Amino acid sequence: MSNLVKVENLNVCYESRGGRVTALDKVSLDIKTNELLAVVGESGCGKSTLALAIIGLLPNPPARVMSGEIVFKGTDLIRLGQANMREYRGTQIAMIFQEPLSSLNPVYKVGDQIAEAIMVKRSREDGNPPVESEFMQKTHKIVPPSKVSKSFRYGKRISGELKDEIIASLKLVRIPDPDQVIERYPFELSGGMRQRVMIAMALSQEPALLVADEPTTALDVTTQAQVLKLMKELMTKVKTSVLLITHDLAVACQVADRVAVMYAGDVVEAANVFDLFSKPLHPYTQGLLSCLPTGSKSKVDLKPIPGSVPDLRSPLVGCKYASRCQFVMKQCLDRKPDFIETMENHEVACYLHGEKNGTHSANN
Amino acid sequence: MEPILQTTDLTKYFSVQRGLNPFSKAKKFVRAVDGVSMTIWKGTTIAVVGESGCGKTTLARTIALLTKPTSGDIVFDGRSIVNGKTNSKQVYRDLQMIFQDPESSLDPNIKVGDSIGEPLEGLMGWNKNEVRNAVEKSLAAVGLPQDSVDRLPGQLSGGQKQRVAIARAISPQPKLVILDEPTSALDASVQAQILRLLLQLQKDYALSYMLITHNIAVAEYLSDYMAVMYSGNLVEYGLTEEIMAKPRHPYTIALISSAPIANPWKRNLLQVEIRGEVPSAINPPSGCKFNPRCPYADGACSREIPKLQEVSPGHLVACHFVEKTA
Amino acid sequence: MPSLILRFDWVEVPLKSNTRSRVFSSLRLLVRNREALVGTVIVVGFILMAFLVAISILLKIQITPYDPITQNVGPSLAPPSITHLMGTDVQGRDLFSRIVVATPNDVSVSLAVDGVALIAGGIIGSIAAFRGGLLDEALMRFTDVIFALPALVLAMSIGVALGPGVTNMMIALMIIWWPPYARLARGEALRVAHQNYIEAARLSGLGTMKILFKHVMRNIVVTMLVYATLDIGTVILVYSGLSYLGLSVRPPQPDWGEMVSAYQDYLITAPWLPIIPGSIIALGVIGFSLLGDGLRDMLETR
Numbered sequence: 001m002s003n004l005v006k007v008e009n010l011n012v013c014y015e016s017r018g019g020r021v022t023a024l025d026k027v028s029l030d031i032k033t034n035e036l037l038a039v040v041g042e043s044g045c046g047k048s049t050l051a052l053a054i055i056g057l058l059p060n061p062p063a064r065v066m067s068g069e070i071v072f073k074g075t076d077l078i079r080l081g082q083a084n085m086r087e088y089r090g091t092q093i094a095m096i097f098q099e100p101l102s103s104l105n106p107v108y109k110v111g112d113q114i115a116e117a118i119m120v121k122r123s124r125e126d127g128n129p130p131v132e133s134e135f136m137q138k139t140h141k142i143v144p145p146s147k148v149s150k151s152f153r154y155g156k157r158i159s160g161e162l163k164d165e166i167i168a169s170l171k172l173v174r175i176p177d178p179d180q181v182i183e184r185y186p187f188e189l190s191g192g193m194r195q196r197v198m199i200a201m202a203l204s205q206e207p208a209l210l211v212a213d214e215p216t217t218a219l220d221v222t223t224q225a226q227v228l229k230l231m232k233e234l235m236t237k238v239k240t241s242v243l244l245i246t247h248d249l250a251v252a253c254q255v256a257d258r259v260a261v262m263y264a265g266d267v268v269e270a271a272n273v274f275d276l277f278s279k280p281l282h283p284y285t286q287g288l289l290s291c292l293p294t295g296s297k298s299k300v301d302l303k304p305i306p307g308s309v310p311d312l313r314s315p316l317v318g319c320k321y322a323s324r325c326q327f328v329m330k331q332c333l334d335r336k337p338d339f340i341e342t343m344e345n346h347e348v349a350c351y352l353h354g355e356k357n358g359t360h361s362a363n364n
Numbered sequence: 365m366e367p368i369l370q371t372t373d374l375t376k377y378f379s380v381q382r383g384l385n386p387f388s389k390a391k392k393f394v395r396a397v398d399g400v401s402m403t404i405w406k407g408t409t410i411a412v413v414g415e416s417g418c419g420k421t422t423l424a425r426t427i428a429l430l431t432k433p434t435s436g437d438i439v440f441d442g443r444s445i446v447n448g449k450t451n452s453k454q455v456y457r458d459l460q461m462i463f464q465d466p467e468s469s470l471d472p473n474i475k476v477g478d479s480i481g482e483p484l485e486g487l488m489g490w491n492k493n494e495v496r497n498a499v500e501k502s503l504a505a506v507g508l509p510q511d512s513v514d515r516l517p518g519q520l521s522g523g524q525k526q527r528v529a530i531a532r533a534i535s536p537q538p539k540l541v542i543l544d545e546p547t548s549a550l551d552a553s554v555q556a557q558i559l560r561l562l563l564q565l566q567k568d569y570a571l572s573y574m575l576i577t578h579n580i581a582v583a584e585y586l587s588d589y590m591a592v593m594y595s596g597n598l599v600e601y602g603l604t605e606e607i608m609a610k611p612r613h614p615y616t617i618a619l620i621s622s623a624p625i626a627n628p629w630k631r632n633l634l635q636v637e638i639r640g641e642v643p644s645a646i647n648p649p650s651g652c653k654f655n656p657r658c659p660y661a662d663g664a665c666s667r668e669i670p671k672l673q674e675v676s677p678g679h680l681v682a683c684h685f686v687e688k689t690a
Numbered sequence: 691m692p693s694l695i696l697r698f699d700w701v702e703v704p705l706k707s708n709t710r711s712r713v714f715s716s717l718r719l720l721v722r723n724r725e726a727l728v729g730t731v732i733v734v735g736f737i738l739m740a741f742l743v744a745i746s747i748l749l750k751i752q753i754t755p756y757d758p759i760t761q762n763v764g765p766s767l768a769p770p771s772i773t774h775l776m777g778t779d780v781q782g783r784d785l786f787s788r789i790v791v792a793t794p795n796d797v798s799v800s801l802a803v804d805g806v807a808l809i810a811g812g813i814i815g816s817i818a819a820f821r822g823g824l825l826d827e828a829l830m831r832f833t834d835v836i837f838a839l840p841a842l843v844l845a846m847s848i849g850v851a852l853g854p855g856v857t858n859m860m861i862a863l864m865i866i867w868w869p870p871y872a873r874l875a876r877g878e879a880l881r882v883a884h885q886n887y888i889e890a891a892r893l894s895g896l897g898t899m900k901i902l903f904k905h906v907m908r909n910i911v912v913t914m915l916v917y918a919t920l921d922i923g924t925v926i927l928v929y930s931g932l933s934y935l936g937l938s939v940r941p942p943q944p945d946w947g948e949m950v951s952a953y954q955d956y957l958i959t960a961p962w963l964p965i966i967p968g969s970i971i972a973l974g975v976i977g978f979s980l981l982g983d984g985l986r987d988m989l990e991t992r
Contacts, residue, residue, distance in 0.1 A: 456894070469890060
């Protein structure tokens with residue numbers, strides 16, 4: 001498996017009136033081809049920022065990429081301007097969000113919106129550069145190319161070949177009665193159905209990477225199971241890699257091939273899902289695992305992690321987890337540990353494991 | 365064991381107005397709670413689980429007398445609290461509630477200490493000193509520093525706010541506390557802190573809990589009994605351990621198997637087979653509401669609403685063909 | 691109750707900064723916002739001037755360089771100069787003195803009307819929201835009816851019925867100014883009513899009225915105050931319009947709107963006469979608008 005995306009030393013800050021917050025602190029991560037990588041972390045750890053950075057939708061201001069690169073199929077996406085990013089966004093890198101009601105335009109029928117996605121793909125295949133909608137152009141200050149490609153006109157009756165393609169994509173995501181759903185508006189569908197429509201639209205482009213930011217958090221448990229199962233199946237059919245952002249470690253367990261754990265703007269551990277659970281190396285990962293309720297109270301002793309996440313506005317020296325870590329050593333407070341591969345395909349940022357400078361004794 | 369609360373055929377219907385006429389008699393109803401009878405045993409925790417639209421939140425609010433039930437009875441600590449004669453102030457000394465969203469649980473303009481003392485002033489009629497002492501004790505019990513008394517909620521984190529809400533609920537020393545999704549809005553590590561706190565408080569104050577949640581893992585951890593709701597009806601009731609080990613109602617089976625387990629070797633999620641969506645609450649399917657989605661549905665299912673029957677001591681299931689899941 | 695000890699060692703990081711520094715940072719924000727500062731200066735200036743004039747009238751002291759009503763204190767239609775800062779009108783009256791003395795009219799009418807509208811509308815709207823049902827319908831439809839009344843027509847009718855004058859115009863405006871506040875209060879109160887702390891207050895045994903005053907009012911007051919501050923400028927404009935139509939003061943008493951009307955014929959020959967009163971009105975409106983904007987920025991970014 002080769003690297004589809006290689007994030008290298010990515011540093012993203014948010015400038016606000018309260019100060020500068022470092023959302024991603026020199027983060028490095030790989031996404032391989034045909035794998036589902038789950039990025040897990042609690043609120044404020046930077047996982048959503050990472051997803052937005054990869055797809056190039058960071059709100060700019062207040063977010064700023066200070067340094068680092070995101071290499072996708074050999075091209076550094078950071079260096080590309082907005083205009084060139086459009087070659088990739090929506091076509092090779094697709095994204096689905098948490099709240100599907102705000103991802104779908106509520107005033108247009110579902111069928112029309114899928115048709116637009118398909119038309120964009122067709123026009124790309126014809127060799128024309130993809131045209132963003134007027135709204136996207138205005139909000140992201142994108143200059144439209146001089147050669148305008150065929151875009152979809154809302155309100156026109158969909159028929160024939162286009163309609164068949166739309167129905168096929170809806171069938172792919174197991175939506176019942178697709179010919180009726182085409183005529184519906186987003187608010188008439190349930191949350192689960194809307195999310196499936198989003199997946200249909202995203203995958204109709206046959207992207208190399210699908211970024212899913214908490215796609216099932218707003219859904220019921222049974223609907224979540226259906227949607228996750230669907231995503232997993234479609235991954236193999238469409239040959240896409242999936243970057244799944246989630247706060248739910250259990251969800252990551254169920255569908256991921258690899259898992260990366262984030263804390264306060266750092267990736268602290270990344271490994272194959274089985275290795276992560278059988279041999280969690282970073283104390284935060286261990287803490288996270290031992291505070292999940294996995295049985296009845298009489299059998300399970302929940303061990304919450306003491307303390308709380310540090311304030312990212314004040315610059316922190318050393319390992320950000322040091323204030324809560326039971327294995328903290330002096331060097332943890334001096335310098336942040338590097339994110340290195342200590343075992344086969346298992347990377348961790350911790351002085352307890354494999355750092356050159358510093359002893360391995362935990363009793364300092 | 366004696367019951368602390370019992371509901372008998374409790375229903376709550378919301379009328380849906382047709383058209384613009386404000387005086388028209390509504391002909392359609394949202395059957396949020398459609399005849400629920402259950403028992404909460406003293407000193408135990410019951411988890412009422414279900415997905416959105418099943419009516420568990422409405423059930424909780426009806427029991428807490430925040431909305432008037434349409435019909436049915438609620439017997440709390442031996443007395444019926446549904447008739448007009450009940451003084452709700454009396455009830456609230458023994459029955460309190462904690463809500464899902466810690467952000468909206470506290471008035472942003474009122475100091476933490478005053479928020480915690482609110483039920484004491486309103487229900488007990490204590491003087492300022494007694495209230496202050498009780499607030500101090502409550503803060504200590506939930507693990508917050510004493511100087512929180514003068515803080516405003518805006519200065520607290522989500523987990524801290526939830527602790528304040530808990531402190532407020534236990535300050536009048538109630539017997540039953542209803543917990544409406546107490547940790548759904550919190551991160552995993554904070555959730556663990558709050559769950560442990562709730563367990564500790566239950567021991568210290570001999571509390572009974574009614575936990576409303578859609579999170580099966582939390583329900584399994586915290587509760588002794590479980591009640592599964594679907595579209596306003598109670599479909600399964602019994603000991604949590606029994607139901608988790610061997611769920612009998614087809615919906616419960618689907619629900620529990622959909623709950624993601626934090627174990628990559630037990631990939632239950634990818635084997636789940638459930639089709640369809642939650643039915644409309646205004647126009648539910650006739651007969652058993654789950655029948656359009658049920659893999660075992662047959663004959664009587666679309667005609668008759670099944671009643672709760674005992675499949676083993678204390679384990680009740682509402683299904684015509686419950687023997688199919690044995 | 692069992693003895694309670696602080697049993698948890700995972701007490702979280704100390705809480706954030708206390709109240710005093712928050713107030714200071716809010717004030718700092720206001721100062722940093724230059725427009726709001728300008729607005730505040732203008733508003734404070736107007737209000738102080740109104741106070742001074744009102745007191746001087748009470749104590750029968752003249753604080754203006756000339757008596758505003760006396761004619762021929764200077765040459766007729768003299769342009770602004772050292773002796774007459776804003777010039778004189780056709781009857782030789784000093785314009786500056788007239789402008790100054792007219793200040794309490796607009797300021798008091800706008801503040802009074804706005805204040806009454808805020809309180810009356812606020813109470814009506816929040817009661818309607820909280821009680822709901824038939825009372826809500828009745829109050830809101832009553833609000834709609836009042837809202838539909840045209841300001842000018844009503845003011846003129848009152849002018850005919852009670853006679854012209856500042857107080858009568860104030861009454862006329864008070865009658866019709868409150869409906870938007872009732873609507874706003876109702877919307878805000880509905881939003882607040884769904885917050886969990888309201889239900890917690892019920893669970894604490896508080897009655898509906900007590901909840902309304904303890905919780906609901908405090909939480910809707912910010913939005914309403916911002917709207918009210920921005921609205922004062924509008925009252926000034928409408929009152930000036932009524933005064934322009936002659937419904938307010940009787941000559942020779944000065945009033946800004948009345949002055950614009952009386953002097954409009956001199957726009958070419960003695961432009962300072964209509965322009966200065968008009969500009970003062972505009973300045974008042976701008977001042978209150980800037981202050982309202984600043985207040986909104988300060989309160990809504992907290």
